[in-house]
Amino acid sequence: MIRAIQNRYYIYKVSFAFLTYIALVIPLYSQDKPNIIVIYTDDQGYADLGVQGLVDDIKTPHIDQLAGRGVRMTSGYVTAPQCIPSRSGLLSGVYQQRYGLDHNGTIPMPLDQELLPQMMQKAGYITGMTGKWHLEPNHQQITWIEENLPQLKDKEVQPSDISLEEKMPYYPSSRGFDEYFYGPMNRYWINYDLQGNKVEPQWKEEEGYRLDLQTEATTAFIKRNKDQAFFYYLSYFAPHVPLEATEKYLKRFPGDMPERRRYCLAMMSAIDDGVGQIKETLEELGLLENTLIFFISDNGAPLKIDKKDIPISFKGGAWDGSLNGPLVGEKGMITEGGIRVPYIISWPKVLPKGKVYHRPVISLDVAATALAVAGLDPNPNLDGVNLIPFLKESLRTDPHENLYWRFWNQTAIRSGDFKYLVAGNKEYLFDLSESPVEDENIISQYPQLAAVMRKKLERWTDELKNPGISQLSLTSAEEAWYEFYLPKTIK
Template identity: 35%
Template sequence: MIRFFIIPIVCLLSQVWASEGRKPNIILIVADDLGYADVGYHGCKDIPTPHIDSIAHRGVQFTHGYANAAVCSPTRAAMLTGRYQHRFGCEYHIGQFRRSPELKIGLPLEEKTIAERLKPLGYATAMFGKWHLGGEVLQDRSIMPSSRGFDEFFGILEGASLYDDVKNRERKYRRGYELVDGEPEYLTDAFGREAVSFIKRHQDKPFFLYLPFTAPHAPRQIKPEHMEKFKHINPLIRRELVGMVYSLDQNIGRVLSTVQEVGIEDNTLVIFLSDNGGKPNDNGSLNHPLRGQKTQYYEGGIHVPFCMMWPGKIERETKYHNPVIGMDLFPTILKLAGGEIKPDWDIHGTDLMPYLTGKNEGRPHETIFWKSNKHYAVRHKDWKLVKQGAQMELFNLAEDLSESNDLANKHPELVQQLLKKYHAWDSQNIPPSFGHHPSIGEKIERVPR
């Protein structure tokens, strides 16, 4: 296993930064349903992604970077709280069925987001993009972003929306708690605009900017000029995906340029990842060489583009090969901001900075778990057990990243060892609080927007 090498200058700079007491700015950028093979730094040839690639090349690429789930909502619950989402009932998407009347249809109030933890540390906070953690079913303001630690919010509560809803006819675009009359810009551009404005207005104090774009999640809507620019790309579904990711990358470029222009780049950590893998038949994305797709626990559903940069603190062109996962961002960000993690928070993520500076040469995680209903996966070191449907499969990811060689029959004892680990972990989870299936509990009638 290739490990990070210790970089003395990084350690020295980190000590200088800490001694000066300057809190870093944090920008967390999330793509939606982006395929593993849809970025240039993973070898993509038909989508220009120079700005995403610049984050990867100017910092660290997590070659085994994972999302906490194979779908949108549960991933976000884990990422923003630092905890396995199964511990607090957010195993499924937001839906109209609820296990019992006292439960929120969304992120429980007891679970504090990273934004809620950063505000007492002096951070300005903002979110522009897709929430997907509750509020839309009952119009419950208590679980909307503006009640969960974000000073500013512009975006959608739901899992998807139109990209060109000039008059907000879907009634999904919001600012704060309120629906807006409309949005003249292509939605990806609007999120970029809001992010640029926030950075300029808060350049003189520490800020946390959460930028979860909706792109390239369906519906497949591309700007007309990009339809023309990429007219040589076929089939149409791929051309639409290319245009949507190109817009995503352009707006990430706007954010990075603004950080440079206002002179705060050396004190700003920028993180980029996708919330899950792509779904080729739905949005034209590609996950090769990985097997599987969104909704599945094969690598293609959960192994995602994941990188971060911090000039002067993280060495350029670094690759970190041990597994990391989205929920690691909570403790990483909080520690950098000068916060402390209390034992009773039961945080499952790991602060990544000691591993990136070489202070800790071990693995952030020996074992990682995924679960949705009866489907699950366990990764322990380089071994991965997958139960997708009725089949139980075992893979050695160090030798078989594409999961093409099932070794379950060859290593039945290892299958049992991993099953034991999974059941011990799962015994600490609670039943899903909400979802789309009637088996969960009572059906809730939606409150009109």
């Protein structure tokens, strides 16, 4: 078995460079620029799509159909198990640790970091967004506050201490979005309305359910811009807390179940209806075949270990009702349950229909893929790759030789089917081709493989703004997670 594992590992390594080059230079799709829509959900676990086939209570027929008309990834990852760094990686196409945005409490998205919508503008696309942003300064970002608001250094910073004037340069309206309906709940910063009219930039209170509003903003943008190539970022604020749903969606899920689960199912049903309305709008306008749609969650579900069914009236951090099973772990961890997420790509004109792709991909690939299909030259600064050749053809190599993570006091690398993980003073090696994943720590059996992967991981962390693998002990939350979820014995 040792020889087989080593052979698998080195085959990935040797074939990667050559086949990746071939994939990049062969034109595999039409020169017509597709429209591009990126749908990013919030705290949605890996299990919570019907097409995943893992739970029997979820109802997502429209998203399932999206997968049926495209490609579903079984090893689709994000760059962090938390909102801000995950969104930073998606929209920059760069590992966010390269510019120091390791977790929510560090910095906002740096103003000198070019974002995907800015890149798409260069390709002649009109760009738009709605929903959650979360990349502006906030009161928890101690590093940024110390550097930019030294007067607040020695006080307990409140959200109101950071003015709107200080936040505005970081808003979507200043970061490459031509049109915006920005807001997670009912207050929106807009320059177009839900009827599709252009308006002067303004704050507007909207009545209605937050997910329905975000769908309406998306379809209004599509109708406004049907005659030109567009890029749209739909960042649904769900099923993240606070849990909210209307009776329209709640009544679809009768029966005995945790109430938080019921609300999660209802919120996912609202998102699913939204995906259906977006597809219907595209089809009516004759745009569906040549629209590239990504559907991805920003991280795994926050289970809080025991999934307590706290009353819905509690609006703070708690289990959001979503599920990660059968993956190990949850939001905040770089085990699979925290970083492996629902991930679908649909482009009916180009991609095969109903394909299931098992090799590892990551949210960084969205930017590289979007630029490629928009006709721009490859950007050497990006960490992602153009996925279209890998999904369209049966290439016998992974899109990435290695994928990396560093979050809090956890660091990991995936090479082929193998994952090496460091959490405080704990080390793990997993064969992710085995099921269930991360159930058996095989590091004592394959120390040489672990040593090779650690060197690769060290080289990557040395490139980061704050270099190195964390030498700190796990936080109390991390310690509780790793004690609960990870194998107790090394085999």
